[in-house]
Amino acid sequence: xxxxxxxxxxxxxxxxxxxxxxxxxxxxxxxxxxxxxxxxxxxxxxxxxxxxxxxxxxxxxxxxxxxxxxxxxxxxxxxxxxxxxxxxxxxxxxxxxxxxxxxxxxxxxxxxxxxxxxxxxxxxxxxxxxxxxxxxxxxxxxxxxxxxxxxxxxxxxxxxxxxxxxxxxxxxxxxxxxxxxxxxxxxxxxxxxxxxxxxxxxxxxxxxxxxxxxxxxxxxxxxxxxxxxxxxxxxxxxxxxxxxxxxxxxxxxxxxxxxxxxxxxxxxxxxxxxxxxxxxxxxxxxxxxxxxxxxxxxxxxxxxxxxxxxxxxxxxxxxxxxxxxxxxxxxxxxxxxxxxxxxxxxxxxxxxxxxxxxxxxxxxxxxxxxxxxxxxxxx
Numbered sequence: 001x002x003x004x005x006x007x008x009x010x011x012x013x014x015x016x017x018x019x020x021x022x023x024x025x026x027x028x029x030x031x032x033x034x035x036x037x038x039x040x041x042x043x044x045x046x047x048x049x050x051x052x053x054x055x056x057x058x059x060x061x062x063x064x065x066x067x068x069x070x071x072x073x074x075x076x077x078x079x080x081x082x083x084x085x086x087x088x089x090x091x092x093x094x095x096x097x098x099x100x101x102x103x104x105x106x107x108x109x110x111x112x113x114x115x116x117x118x119x120x121x122x123x124x125x126x127x128x129x130x131x132x133x134x135x136x137x138x139x140x141x142x143x144x145x146x147x148x149x150x151x152x153x154x155x156x157x158x159x160x161x162x163x164x165x166x167x168x169x170x171x172x173x174x175x176x177x178x179x180x181x182x183x184x185x186x187x188x189x190x191x192x193x194x195x196x197x198x199x200x201x202x203x204x205x206x207x208x209x210x211x212x213x214x215x216x217x218x219x220x221x222x223x224x225x226x227x228x229x230x231x232x233x234x235x236x237x238x239x240x241x242x243x244x245x246x247x248x249x250x251x252x253x254x255x256x257x258x259x260x261x262x263x264x265x266x267x268x269x270x271x272x273x274x275x276x277x278x279x280x281x282x283x284x285x286x287x288x289x290x291x292x293x294x295x296x297x298x299x300x301x302x303x304x305x306x307x308x309x310x311x312x313x314x315x316x317x318x319x320x321x322x323x324x325x326x327x328x329x330x331x332x333x334x335x336x337x338x339x340x341x342x343x344x345x346x347x348x349x350x351x352x353x354x355x356x357x358x359x360x361x362x363x364x365x366x367x368x369x370x371x372x373x374x375x376x377x378x379x
Contacts, residue, residue: 128202191214263302314370315369
């Protein structure tokens with residue numbers, strides 16, 4: 001059983017060998033095609049010389065006789081042009097029912113652009129010729145071969161990419177399930193301690209805040225447990241999910257951070273999983289706070305457009321270079337000294353894999369801020 005790195009090395013080796021084989025094949029075929037082309041031209045020159053020798057014997061030779069001499073040629077398309085009469089005769093060319101001379105005249109010009117015609121000395125005639133069908137096939141074959149090799153290379157790279165994604169998915173799911181499992185025990189202990197503290201008649205306000213944080217931990221454990229599973233999506237008001245998540249965060253962030261909500265005054269119903277999508281809102285908000293170094297405004301804007309809902313999350317932070325618009329969603333990418341680089345990667349996974357929507361960096365300008373856009377489908 002090959003590991004991921006071994007499969008990657010083997011795939012790259014396969015690609016290199018395929019390219020090398022294709023290039024060698026192309027060079028050999030071009031060499032053979034050139035030799036065959038020269039051979040065909042030599043044959044036609046010999047036939048032209050034979051025709052001239054016939055005329056030197058003093059016998060009257062017409063075009064029919066010349067074409068009979070050329071009867072041995074069964075593959076090379078030729079056109080015989082009489083410079084005096086302008087008459088055209090052909091061999092190995094499929095002729096139309098009408099306008100034969102116009103057709104041959106066009107063919108003569110076409111042949112002349114590819115090969116220099118052979119002059120039949122005293123007869124004042126020119127022999128125009130084209131490549132044989134066999135030669136054309138020989139020249140076309142390498143490109144068909146390259147296409148087939150490129151197709152197989154594409155399939156190999158696609159299989160490698162799918163394999164890597166499958167490994168990443170397994171890693172995500174494994175870590176998430178283990179995290180949810182590890183959180184279960186301390187959460188149960190906290191719940192028991194809260195029940196005990198209630199019996200001791202402690203400050204109700206303090207207990208309420210502890211209960212909120214414990215409920216938050218339970219929700220986080222639930223989120224992790226849902227990674228890798230088909231999410232249970234329910235029709236929900238998008239506004240409620242946004243407001244509910246930000247209300248919890250507001251009390252736990254710096255007072256220098258403020259949230260601006262540009263939401264419709266009517267319900268915006270979409271089919272989503274509340275715990276998971278709440279995680280998306282939370283991660284985008286925290287990402288914006290980090291980008292602003294703990295001071296600024298985060299704006300959440302919701303607009304309906306046809307069958308879709310556009311959710312824009314904007315900050316007044318340091319911005320992202322255009323070259324990194326896609327890279328910031330990669331696992332492990334972070335600009336923080338103490339960061340895992342999983343927040344935006346997790347957001348993308350929840351949005352695109354679990355909900356089938358789209359997320360991207362809409363705009364970003366260094367020193368002015370960034371806007372993320374999520375395109376949701378209406379329920």
